[in-house]
Amino acid sequence: MLQGSLVHSGLENVYWGLMIVTYPYISGLVAGSFVVSSLSHVFHQKLFDELAPLAVLVSFALLLAAPLTVLGDARQPMNFWELLARGHWPYSPIAFFILIWMSYIVLMLFELYFAFRAQNVRRLVRSHGQSRLYRFLALGSRDASLAKERRDKRILMVLSAIGILMAFLFHGYIGFIFGSTKARPLWATPLMPVLFIVSAMVSGIALMWVVYVLTMRFSHRPINRALAHGLLTYLVLFVLLDLYMDAVDFLTSAIPAYTQGPVSQGFQRILMYGPNSWIYFGLQLGVGLGIPLLGWVIPPIRRSLAGGALMSLAVLVGVYAMRWDVVIAGQEQSKISNNLITTQIPWTGFDSVQTVIGVFGVAFVVFMVLAWIFPWQAWNRIESSEESEERQSAILEQSAQGVHGTVSSEGGHVMS
Numbered sequence: 001m002l003q004g005s006l007v008h009s010g011l012e013n014v015y016w017g018l019m020i021v022t023y024p025y026i027s028g029l030v031a032g033s034f035v036v037s038s039l040s041h042v043f044h045q046k047l048f049d050e051l052a053p054l055a056v057l058v059s060f061a062l063l064l065a066a067p068l069t070v071l072g073d074a075r076q077p078m079n080f081w082e083l084l085a086r087g088h089w090p091y092s093p094i095a096f097f098i099l100i101w102m103s104y105i106v107l108m109l110f111e112l113y114f115a116f117r118a119q120n121v122r123r124l125v126r127s128h129g130q131s132r133l134y135r136f137l138a139l140g141s142r143d144a145s146l147a148k149e150r151r152d153k154r155i156l157m158v159l160s161a162i163g164i165l166m167a168f169l170f171h172g173y174i175g176f177i178f179g180s181t182k183a184r185p186l187w188a189t190p191l192m193p194v195l196f197i198v199s200a201m202v203s204g205i206a207l208m209w210v211v212y213v214l215t216m217r218f219s220h221r222p223i224n225r226a227l228a229h230g231l232l233t234y235l236v237l238f239v240l241l242d243l244y245m246d247a248v249d250f251l252t253s254a255i256p257a258y259t260q261g262p263v264s265q266g267f268q269r270i271l272m273y274g275p276n277s278w279i280y281f282g283l284q285l286g287v288g289l290g291i292p293l294l295g296w297v298i299p300p301i302r303r304s305l306a307g308g309a310l311m312s313l314a315v316l317v318g319v320y321a322m323r324w325d326v327v328i329a330g331q332e333q334s335k336i337s338n339n340l341i342t343t344q345i346p347w348t349g350f351d352s353v354q355t356v357i358g359v360f361g362v363a364f365v366v367f368m369v370l371a372w373i374f375p376w377q378a379w380n381r382i383e384s385s386e387e388s389e390e391r392q393s394a395i396l397e398q399s400a401q402g403v404h405g406t407v408s409s410e411g412g413h414v415m416s
Contacts, residue, residue: 023069031167032204041160053376065363206315288318
């Protein structure tokens with residue numbers, strides 16, 4: 001339906017709905033959470049060592065759930081086999097997505113194996129070889145020595161470095177699809193891939209803050225305040241970068257002197273003064289960028305867990321609003337009239353809020369299964385024999401130093 005005299009036309013519909021809004025949102029969470037895991041594996045930031053295994057599980061669970069949004073949008077989802085059976089590469093962007101997604105799945109499986117191999121072997125040894133689960137996860141490996149674990153970390157560093165490039169490619173190509181669609185004026189900008197990647201980093205870091213705090217609370221474990229604060233620091237840095245990119249996008253899209261007429265007209269009529277202005281200014285910029293920056297400059301909010309939760313959840317809401325403004329608002333500019341196309345999202349049924357909740361529910365269930373299978377908990381980590389010997393030696397050495405260095409002030413006797 002159109003606002004104005006034009007009532008209906010087959011060419012004037014919002015074809016991509018809520019599921020396509022959710023797809024780049026989930027893929028951005030995949031990329032962002034994987035980069036969080038790489039802070040430990042690639043950049044050797046010891047502060048995030050205990051978070052890295054959890055981030056790998058979150059990224060993999062979301063990676064498995066991401067295609068469900070595209071399949072949920074398809075009227076005939078079983079036709080996706082056509083993308084595999086026919087030679088669409090490299091001409092079809094969707095076929096290219098299949099190739100990237102499958103490659104990313106393979107890389108994440110290797111990442112999971114080497115991230116948990118030593119712990120799986122030690123749990124298999126602890127079960128005296130009776131655990132079928134850990135026998136399968138170890139894939140025949142029986143060496144859990146410290147040297148092998150260090151080799152695993154070197155392999156993880158290489159895999160994570162490749163994974164960062166894959167994450168950017170996995171999410172950046174979505175921005176390429178939108179940016180290369182010249183039929184939609186609000187999409188056709190070379191900034192689109194960069195906007196998607198930067199907002200993916202923001203949302204991924206925010207998600208990992210929420211997941212880490214909730215996981216610690218659920219496990220009744222103390223929260224590492226330094227780790228949580230470190231995540232918020234990275235979050236604010238990427239929020240500032242996202243704010244800069246939004247300002248550049250605004251200048252090159254909304255100002256008539258710097259862009260083409262259809263682009264500035266659509267931006268002003270839809271995002272600045274039109275039906276999506278409250279989403280753009282209120283949610284995307286105000287909630288998604290304003291609240292985190294305001295919370296960061298106020299020390300009591302920045303240092304508290306409630307303040308961190310507010311900042312992280314605000315970012316997640318703002319990034320989803322950004323996806324809405326790109327996907328839905330970009331289609332509301334009519335191609336055959338001066339009117340705007342109205343959009344109504346159903347609560348139930350096809351392409352509805354219900355289906356989006358279902359996709360996130362699947363991702364949550366997959367994550368819970370992975371968290372139950374893989375030993376990601378730092379407090380349940382089994383030491384290697386070398387680590388145990390080194391720890392015992394350190395305890396004995398400290399004990400010996402304490403015996404010889406502690407003297408009674410009364411009689412000169414050594415106090416043990």
